[in-house]
Amino acid sequence: MLSYKAWLDTRWRFLLALAALLVSACGIVMGFTTVQELAASLPAGAAVADESLRQEIEESMALIRTFRGYAWSQWFSGNLPMLLTVVAALLGTGSPLVRAGSGALFSLALPVSRGRWIGTRAGVGLVELLVAALASSFAVSAVAPLVGQQFALVDAIVYGGCAFVVASLYFGLAVFFSTVFPDVWRPLLIACFAGIAIAFVGALFPENRGLYAAMAGYRYFFDGALPWVELLISAAATAALVYAAAANVARRDF
Amino acid sequence: MAEELIIETADVRKSYGSVQALVGLDLRVPRGAVCGLLGRNGAGKTTTIKVLLGMVRPTSGTARVFGLSAGDERASVEIRGRTAFVSEDKDLYGGMTVGELIRFTAPFYPKWRADLASGHLSQLELRADARVNDLSRGTRTKLALLIALSTGAELLILDEPTSGLDPAATEQVLKILVKQAGRDGTTVLFSSHHLADVEQVADRIAIVDRGRVAVDGALDEVRARYKRIQLVFDGDAPDAAFKARGVVATRKQGRVLSVLASDGERGVVAEARALQPKAVDVLPVTLKEIFLETVGVEN
Numbered sequence: 001m002l003s004y005k006a007w008l009d010t011r012w013r014f015l016l017a018l019a020a021l022l023v024s025a026c027g028i029v030m031g032f033t034t035v036q037e038l039a040a041s042l043p044a045g046a047a048v049a050d051e052s053l054r055q056e057i058e059e060s061m062a063l064i065r066t067f068r069g070y071a072w073s074q075w076f077s078g079n080l081p082m083l084l085t086v087v088a089a090l091l092g093t094g095s096p097l098v099r100a101g102s103g104a105l106f107s108l109a110l111p112v113s114r115g116r117w118i119g120t121r122a123g124v125g126l127v128e129l130l131v132a133a134l135a136s137s138f139a140v141s142a143v144a145p146l147v148g149q150q151f152a153l154v155d156a157i158v159y160g161g162c163a164f165v166v167a168s169l170y171f172g173l174a175v176f177f178s179t180v181f182p183d184v185w186r187p188l189l190i191a192c193f194a195g196i197a198i199a200f201v202g203a204l205f206p207e208n209r210g211l212y213a214a215m216a217g218y219r220y221f222f223d224g225a226l227p228w229v230e231l232l233i234s235a236a237a238t239a240a241l242v243y244a245a246a247a248n249v250a251r252r253d254f
Numbered sequence: 255m256a257e258e259l260i261i262e263t264a265d266v267r268k269s270y271g272s273v274q275a276l277v278g279l280d281l282r283v284p285r286g287a288v289c290g291l292l293g294r295n296g297a298g299k300t301t302t303i304k305v306l307l308g309m310v311r312p313t314s315g316t317a318r319v320f321g322l323s324a325g326d327e328r329a330s331v332e333i334r335g336r337t338a339f340v341s342e343d344k345d346l347y348g349g350m351t352v353g354e355l356i357r358f359t360a361p362f363y364p365k366w367r368a369d370l371a372s373g374h375l376s377q378l379e380l381r382a383d384a385r386v387n388d389l390s391r392g393t394r395t396k397l398a399l400l401i402a403l404s405t406g407a408e409l410l411i412l413d414e415p416t417s418g419l420d421p422a423a424t425e426q427v428l429k430i431l432v433k434q435a436g437r438d439g440t441t442v443l444f445s446s447h448h449l450a451d452v453e454q455v456a457d458r459i460a461i462v463d464r465g466r467v468a469v470d471g472a473l474d475e476v477r478a479r480y481k482r483i484q485l486v487f488d489g490d491a492p493d494a495a496f497k498a499r500g501v502v503a504t505r506k507q508g509r510v511l512s513v514l515a516s517d518g519e520r521g522v523v524a525e526a527r528a529l530q531p532k533a534v535d536v537l538p539v540t541l542k543e544i545f546l547e548t549v550g551v552e553n
Contacts, residue, residue, distance in 0.1 A: 001361050008349055103347040106398075108309050110362050111335035113327060250327065253270075253310040 002112065006124035009102075010091055014128040017087040021136035024083060028075045029143040035064055067149035071140050076159040077216030080136065081166075081199075084215075087132055088167040089191030091125045092174025093184040097249055108254055118246040122175050126238075129171055133164035159217040162231065166215035169234045170195050172241030179248045257284040259318075260409055260441045261306060266315035268301055268465075275301040276312065277465035283443055283458065288435050290452030290473075291445040293462035294549050299445040300342060302462065303413050306443075307339055319409065335363065338402035342413040342445075344394045346386050352397055353382035356404070365406025374400040374430065391418035399427055403434055410435070412444035416451055424448075428455050449542050459541070463549045469516070473541070480539045481519040485511040485531035494529055498522045503547045514539065514547045 063069035137160030144151040170191045177187035202212035214230030261283035268276040283289045293299045304310035308330030322329040360366045378396040395418045416424040461469040491511035500517025515522045519536045
């Protein structure tokens with residue numbers, strides 16, 4: 001029943017987020033043909049004075065020449081990490097015991113421990129986040145034949161999985177701050193700002209390192225390897241944040 | 255044999271920063287009692303209720319319900335499994351319909367009474383398909399009470415249960431409450447500002463004032479214990495400080511000196527005779543008078 005309540009609380013957010021992710025993923029796949037036509041029309045070896053910029057342009061052009069490279073650069077390392085960060089923050093906000101006007105006292109009066117409330121809510125949110133990450137990744141494989149291409153389902157699962165595990169960190173942040181603030185806006189903004197900060201910090205690391213690169217499946221695309229360290233850090237941090245949220249709720253007065 | 259106490263608090267204190275909400279609260283409610291918790295706004299009624307339900311942890315002191323410590327997380331879950339609660343603001347799940355909320359709540363209570371839930375649904379004229387957010391405050395109150403009464407709980411804790419109800423609905427709800435408590439032996443603790451409601455249904459009262467229980471006991475005993483001794487003088491009443499036990503308040507108005515005593519009238523009357531009044535009358539007092547004098551409001 002607690003899961004049902006958590007689902008009722010988050011279903012519209014989840015469905016809207018899922019729709020936005022699916023539309024964005026499908027839109028990118030459907031744009032492949034147009035991008036190929038545009039790329040073909042560009043003159044080869046454009047005159048760019050800056051060597052590093054020229055190299056970057058050439059690398060980007062090389063990536064989008066194959067559907068695998070196009071899908072990864074545009075969706076899995078482009079829109080998906082950004083959108084999933086916002087979705088994770090959105091799904092994590094609004095603690096069932098703290099948010100004003102949400103029947104918090106009614107919940108607290110039920111014979112259920114506070115830890116179970118937070119745990120169930122976090123569990124349902126994480127399942128929703130996983131569905132959102134995987135469904136939008138599957139969409140790439142599912143829609144690719146419409147533009148005469150293939151995208152391996154296993155790759156879609158790996159990219160979606162990496163994005164999910166790192167995004168769960170932002171979800172955990174939102175869950176934790178939702179037990180600190182009674183509104184939904186502050187936890188949402190803090191989690192989103194954390195996502196932006198981590199992306200900026202990621203720019204300081206070598207290209208294939210850092211949480212943002214892990215979320216984008218950078219190493220898997222280039223080397224076929226999984227970013228285990230980053231994934232473990234994210235999973236551990238998420239668990240710690242949810243635990244901290246439960247501990248915070250357990251010690252406070254209502 | 256000593257009566258079994260369902261609620262027992264001893265020297266419970268609760269501070270929020272510099273604000274002291276409870277200052278040594280001692281409350282005892284025996285099994286089967288219908289206890290009215292009275293007090294002014296901010297007296298500590300809601301904090302008391304929250305301490306009993308484990309929503310607020312006391313700074314010191316002990317609070318036990320069914321003999322279990324209310325401050326212990328695990329025991330608190332068991333207490334809440336045997337207790338139904340209606341909060342002051344009747345804050346329910348707005349996104350659910352009445353029927354969904356009833357179906358949601360039922361599995362949490364092993365002794366849930368589906369027969370009572372459906373009976374009260376029609377009796378209180380609630381529509382199962384109505385969204386909780388669309389209900390008026392009064393109807394939400396009825397729904398909260400319906401759920402509480404259907405849990406099969408041994409203890410009902412109701413914070414301002416009749417707030418937002420019109421007089422007819424108040425009467426209806428109180429009758430249902432009394433009937434159920436009488437039939438099932440349910441213990442009821444309810445806070446209210448409506449003294450008439452308390453007099454109608456309660457067999458015990460506890461007046462909470464500034465974070466402590468100022469008056470506590472069976473309603474009839476309290477009424478019998480409290481007396482107003484009215485002294486009438488020929489001229490202006492004298493300033494008098496009574497030494498007799500249980501003098502709650504003394505008030506002088508022209509030729510009349512009025513004393514409220516909480517421990518019988520004998521001691522006060524004996525002392526009053528020494529003042530040589532023209533007349534001494536011992537009058538019964540209403541719950542309202544006891545309440546107002548206890549909380550220090552000029553009647």
